[in-house]
Amino acid sequence: MKFTLIAQDAGTAARAGEIVTSRGTVRTPVFMPVATRGAIRALSGRDVDELAFDIILSNTYHLYLRPGLEVLREAGGLHAFMRHHRPILTDSGGFQVFSLSDFCRVSEDGVEFRSTHDGSLHFFTPEKVLEIQEVIGSDIMMVLDQCTDYPIDAKRSREAMERTLAWAARSRLAWGERFDPEVQSLFGIVQGSVFADQRRECTGRLAELSFPGYAVGGLSVGEPKELYRDMTALTLPLLPPDRPRYMMGVGSPMEILFAVAHGADMFDSVMPTRIARNGTLYTSEGRIHIKSSRFRTDQGPLDPSCSCYVCARYSRSYLRHLYHAGEIAALIYNTHHNLHFMKSFMEEARAAIIAGTFGGLLERWGALYGEDDAR
């Protein structure tokens, strides 16, 4: 993997770049749709091909539990398994282990947890998680980290941060010893919850380990938006400027734009796909609830200025009907549209950075998605 900066905004820290991987180039800033179990929920591979995201995200935890490593190994890795030829980033499973397991025991060595599928016991170590991601064949791997909930007290946050750093060091070592950095790269993750001193310290110590890229974790987990903004604005500038910066789990359009303005390059979130399935759609005029009665007979397109096939072809009235009727097509169309929105949203941001008009874009979107969306 190789990261090159192409342009920097004059008024903000926003930047445009390129991550070149062995499977293709990722133009940043980029949004990565989430294909947790090897598929973007509700979408066919054809939709995914048509949307043509430079990179998508999948998940170590879920793939390890099902279908399991044997199946993935036999298939020749995740790309071959799902017939997807563009880059894939995998989350390490740290987030899942800590957020959805009712049983997990952390020790210095790793974390023991119960499978959400069948209750069986498993043990993840930083090294183990790299081995799994090796089998998956991810282009960008993530280190095992301890993601904390919000709220959390400073003491427990620090413990999680120290553990994350210790695991990061081991991960960095194991990666350096056995991985080809051109083929599979590895990102470290900053933790520290909403504590400025911890964020600062964690960022500095993580940077000393010299990862190919850096992620900011533990944000957009329910904290007030001021804290999200404070931590983002504090952390991003402390990360090495010549490496990609990835805001994990972020987020909504305005949160993304805010972070881009502070120098972030990569994003992922379940938000556009999940809210699509639940009837909320992004448009150039703000968020809309397609199930609302006000669209009952609305013959207009979902978003007049969107170029996706759903907007080209279907009316709001029809999409509302499909949603209410519980048709599977509603999930497909809504998801396709929201992801198309995210993709063009990011392309627009990138183009603006390159053209030197990012400030204007920030203002325009802020007016539409401002307070409402920036939670």
Added chain:
RNA sequence: GGUGAGGUUCCCGAGCGGCCAAAGGGAGCAGACUGUAAAUCUGCCGGCGUAGCCUUCGAUGGUUCGAAUCCAUCCCUCACCA
């Protein structure tokens, strides 16, 4: 024509003397969702001046301090038999 079962708030459906404006679904309406245990979840869902009052459980008339619940008559459904 005979026998049996039944008619409950938009729909289905519980209730079978007071704790019933009436369980539970569904539909409808509004909202939430952030490194996906989510096609999920939450709230509202007879009316109003909302710790109270008014209207409502096929219709009418009774019994009772009190009826969706008991009785009588009528209307209407459904099932089986002729």
